[in-house]
Amino acid sequence: xxxxxxxxxxxxxxAMRAFEAAARLGGISRAADExxxxxxxxxxxxxxxxxxxxxxxxxRHARGVTLSDLGQRCLGDFEAAxxxxxxxxxxxRIRAAPNSIRIAALPSLAQLWLSPxxxxxxxRFPDARISVAALEQPPNMEREGYDISVFxxxxxxxxxxxxxxxxxxxxxxxxxxxxxAQLQHPADLxxxxxxxxxxxxxxxxxxxxxxxxxxPNLPDxxxxxxxSLAVEEACNGAGVLMGHKALVERHLSDGSLVAPFADxxxxxxxxxxxxxxxxxxxxxxxILAALRLTRA
Amino acid sequence: xxxxxxxxxxxxxxAMRAFEAAARLGGISRAADExxxxxxxxxxxxxxxxxxxxxxxxxRHARGVTLSDLGQRCLGDFEAAxxxxxxxxxxxRIRAAPNSIRIAALPSLAQLWLSPxxxxxxxRFPDARISVAALEQPPNMEREGYDISVFxxxxxxxxxxxxxxxxxxxxxxxxxxxxxAQLQHPADLxxxxxxxxxxxxxxxxxxxxxxxxxxPNLPDxxxxxxxSLAVEEACNGAGVLMGHKALVERHLSDGSLVAPFADxxxxxxxxxxxxxxxxxxxxxxxILAALRLTRA
DNA sequence: TTACTAGGCATAGAAAAACTAAGGCAAGTG
DNA sequence: CACTTGCCTTAGTTTTTCTATGCCTAGTAA
Numbered sequence: 001x002x003x004x005x006x007x008x009x010x011x012x013x014x015a016m017r018a019f020e021a022a023a024r025l026g027g028i029s030r031a032a033d034e035x036x037x038x039x040x041x042x043x044x045x046x047x048x049x050x051x052x053x054x055x056x057x058x059x060r061h062a063r064g065v066t067l068s069d070l071g072q073r074c075l076g077d078f079e080a081a082x083x084x085x086x087x088x089x090x091x092x093r094i095r096a097a098p099n100s101i102r103i104a105a106l107p108s109l110a111q112l113w114l115s116p117x118x119x120x121x122x123x124r125f126p127d128a129r130i131s132v133a134a135l136e137q138p139p140n141m142e143r144e145g146y147d148i149s150v151f152x153x154x155x156x157x158x159x160x161x162x163x164x165x166x167x168x169x170x171x172x173x174x175x176x177x178x179x180x181a182q183l184q185h186p187a188d189l190x191x192x193x194x195x196x197x198x199x200x201x202x203x204x205x206x207x208x209x210x211x212x213x214x215x216p217n218l219p220d221x222x223x224x225x226x227x228s229l230a231v232e233e234a235c236n237g238a239g240v241l242m243g244h245k246a247l248v249e250r251h252l253s254d255g256s257l258v259a260p261f262a263d264x265x266x267x268x269x270x271x272x273x274x275x276x277x278x279x280x281x282x283x284x285x286x287i288l289a290a291l292r293l294t295r296a
Numbered sequence: 297x298x299x300x301x302x303x304x305x306x307x308x309x310x311a312m313r314a315f316e317a318a319a320r321l322g323g324i325s326r327a328a329d330e331x332x333x334x335x336x337x338x339x340x341x342x343x344x345x346x347x348x349x350x351x352x353x354x355x356r357h358a359r360g361v362t363l364s365d366l367g368q369r370c371l372g373d374f375e376a377a378x379x380x381x382x383x384x385x386x387x388x389r390i391r392a393a394p395n396s397i398r399i400a401a402l403p404s405l406a407q408l409w410l411s412p413x414x415x416x417x418x419x420r421f422p423d424a425r426i427s428v429a430a431l432e433q434p435p436n437m438e439r440e441g442y443d444i445s446v447f448x449x450x451x452x453x454x455x456x457x458x459x460x461x462x463x464x465x466x467x468x469x470x471x472x473x474x475x476x477a478q479l480q481h482p483a484d485l486x487x488x489x490x491x492x493x494x495x496x497x498x499x500x501x502x503x504x505x506x507x508x509x510x511x512p513n514l515p516d517x518x519x520x521x522x523x524s525l526a527v528e529e530a531c532n533g534a535g536v537l538m539g540h541k542a543l544v545e546r547h548l549s550d551g552s553l554v555a556p557f558a559d560x561x562x563x564x565x566x567x568x569x570x571x572x573x574x575x576x577x578x579x580x581x582x583i584l585a586a587l588r589l590t591r592a
Numbered sequence: 593t594t595a596c597t598a599g600g601c602a603t604a605g606a607a608a609a610a611c612t613a614a615g616g617c618a619a620g621t622g
Numbered sequence: 623c624a625c626t627t628g629c630c631t632t633a634g635t636t637t638t639t640c641t642a643t644g645c646c647t648a649g650t651a652a
Contacts (some may be wrong), residue, residue, distance in 0.1 A: 009332075010385055013309035014639080028600065036305075041640050043601065055392035062647035063599055071393055077384035084380050088373035089306055095366055096351035310610080325628060337611050339630065358618040359628055 011052040018045030019057060020078040023071055027064050031212035058074035078128040086143045087278055093145060094281060100129045101287060104141075107111060108197070108227035109271060112247035113167075114150060120294040121287065136199075141276040147284045150291075153272040164288055167246045169269040171207050174243035174257045175234055183240070183260040186213040193239030195230045203242040203267070207248055211263035231257075246271060307348040314341030316354060316374040323360050342346065382439045383574055389441060390577060396425045397583060400437075401446040403430035404493070404523035405567060408543035409463075411447060416590040424494055424579060432495075443580045446587075449568040458571055460584055463542045465565040467503050470539035470553045471530055479536070479556040481483040482509040489535030490517035491526045499538040499563070507559035527553075542567060 021031035022042055032039040034104035050057050057071035067075065094100070105114050110132050138151045147232060152169060173189065182188060194204060201223070210216065222239070224230040231248060234241035235256045241248075243257065245264065273291060275284050317327035328335040346353050353367035358496055363371065390396070401410050406428050417426060434447045448465060449548060468486065490500060497519070504511065518535070520526040527544060530537040531552045537544075539553065541560065547553035569587060571580050 010382065011380075012638090013313065016381065016385070017309065029598090037639085038641055039600070040602085040642080044639080047466065053388050053392040060600065063597095063649065065600075070388075073386045073391055077380075077387050081377065081380035081384045084373075084377035085309075085312065086306065088370065088377045089312070091373050092349050092366075092370045094350040095369055167613095308609090318622055323628080324630095333610085335629070336613080336631085340610080343630095356629065359620065361629075 001182045007190060011049050015045040015049040016078060019041045019049050023067055023075040024079060029047045051237060083142060090145060098281060099127050101284060102146045103130060103148045103150060104135050104139050104146040105132060106152055108247060109150050110134045111228040116250055117294045121290060124290050125287060127223050147276050147279060150289055151272060152269045154269050164273045166271040166273050166292055169267045169271060170245040170264045171203055171242050171267055172259050172264045173240050173261055174248055174259050175240040176237040178256045179256050180260045181238050186261055187215060190215040190219050191219055192219060194219055195234055195239045195241040196221050196223040197227040197230050198223045198225045206267060207242055207265050209267040292296060307345050310340040311345040313373060314338045315345050316378050319341060319363055319371040320375055376492045379438060386408060386441060394577060395423050397580060398442045399426060399428045399433050399444045399446060400431050400442040401428060402448055404543060405446050406430045407524040412546055413587060413590045417586060420586050421583060438574065443572050444584055445570045447568060448565045450565055460569045462567040462569050462588060465563045465567060466541040466560045467499055467538050467563055468555050468560045469536050469557055470544055470555050471536040472533035473554050475533050476554045482557055483511060485536060486511040486513055486515050488515060490515055491530055491535045492517050493521040493523040493526050493539040494519045502563060503538055503561050506561040523548045
């Protein structure tokens with residue numbers, strides 16, 4: 001009669017994942033969002049882990065939860081463990097498909113800056129399989145499976161990770177050539193429809209201030225949730241768009257858009273690319289380097 | 297319209313666990329055994345991970361599997377990640393119940409060496425909650441939830457982890473006092489029933505050799521899968537047992553067993569205690585130290 | 593005071609995942 | 623040549639996980 005171990009099982013892996021997410025993000029709802037499940041599911045997982053441990057990891061309040069003393073002390077361990085697990089899966093992914101490159105980019109950058117450069121990139125790296133995902137927020141690159149990110153950051157963002165500045169961000173009004181005829185002086189801007197991007201609402205105010213333009217009144221404006229839609233509409237002659245130089249350079253050079261006023265204003269932001277740390281390949285860095293040099 | 301991420305999900309956690317176990321143990325059946333499921337379940341998990349990666353992690357043969365090149369290179373990552381996950385759960389456990397101490401011990405040691413010392417231990421550490429599990433094999437202490445292990449090891453086992461020698465292992469024949477009357481000379485051993493432990497079958501041969509005893513014939517013997525059962529039977533006068541000194545010392549001192557012959561033979565093994573590395577408490581080390589000094 | 597809202601809890605039922613059992617196969621072994 | 627070992631596959635079942643719903647509490651606004 002061999003003594004069969006009443007084996008000490010690990011608590012359920014999913015329960016640990018739920019705890020880690022909720023503790024890191026500071027809320028069950030936020031964890032649920034990250035894990036793509038309902039808050040109820042996360043709450044159940046966390047309860048399961050608490051039952052396993054026999055102690056509370058969170059203290060519950062009417063509005064949200066806070067980590068208990070125990071939870072506080074354990075968060076670091078679990079965070080590190082899951083970091084490693086993510087690292088392991090990323091390594092598995094890139095070893096299984098070494099030529100696969102995933103780029104995460106701001107939607108506007110993906111469409112107006114990155115997209116024109118893709119043909120050049122593909123020509124330079126014919127073996128690479130480059131996919132692009134448009135994200136509103138920069139992802140955690142070590143955790144989600146992106147090898148390169150391209151986002152707009154304020155110049156001061158001195159993060160530790162290896163960042164590469166691809167271009168500065170400058171703005172100036174742009175519009176279709178036909179509409180430009182109506183704009184002789186900056187003051188004429190008060191008489192045309194303005195096109196805005198909904199996440200860059202302050203662009204116009206910034207430009208007016210820095211270009212020292214004073215208008216008697218602010219005209220009507222329409223906003224778009226995607227900058228590329230606003231650019232399309234500007235090309236169609238719908239109005240005047242506050243153009244980001246790096247994003248409309250192609251339209252300016254092919255004449256589909258023109259800049260009626262020369263005042264170019266820096267926004268204080270830069271287009272920044274980052275590599276995923278821990279990637280053992282050379283390809284991502286090569287692609288990033290090529291990205292600096294590639295013209296649209 | 298916010299751009300909702302087509303979130304990059306991790307592969308299923310259980311699939312990773314199955315891969316890690318199968319890769320580490322070198323077989324699906326062995327992994328199934330460790331995970332307490334059927335091999336079919338493990339095979340399915342591994343296939344799921346391979347599908348996620350888009351490449352094979354094992355090459356299948358008729359007799360067993362071997363790691364593919366890819367699997368080989370990924371094993372280390374996953375092993376490290378799960379090591380950390382186990383570490384995190386152990387830390388959670390001991391933080392939630394700092395006075396809980398779990399000891400893993402060989403069944404015979406648990407019953408005959410450890411058990412008599414427990415009262416002394418409890419008196420010395422009244423707050424500690426000491427539980428004991430009897431295991432045939434030493435557990436992976438970093439992974440399974442044991443804080444102290446007590447096993448019989450060959451002297452040479454120079455493992456890196458902090459080991460503490462509690463006692464050397466010596467053997468000599470023992471029996472009930474009544475039976476001892478029949479044993480005047482070692483040669484008389486040929487005429488009595490021998491009691492054996494099924495995992496220490498060679499004890500008798502070793503003792504006969506080292507004690508330079510030659511017998512004309514070997515007598516009948518019965519074996520027990522638990523040494524403590526054999527000890528009981530010896531006390532009952534059922535026969536002569538090859539006694540391990542450290543395990544029968546209490547019976548020898550209270551007279552329920554006697555040693556008819558004085559030849560004590562070392563087996564080359566030692567009772568060894570180990571602490572789980574990474575334990576941030578002092579209590580386990582204190583208990584181990586006390587264990588050295590505690591008398592039965 | 594009186595809604596109203598946000599965030600979390602509890603429960604039941606539904607959906608999905610995991611597991612088992614059974615049959616099959618291929619290559620060593622006696 | 624039969625037997626054993628170790629794995630695969632599939633179908634069906636069990637278990638887990640998730641969602642949906644209603645409820646509760648404490649801030650916030652009217």
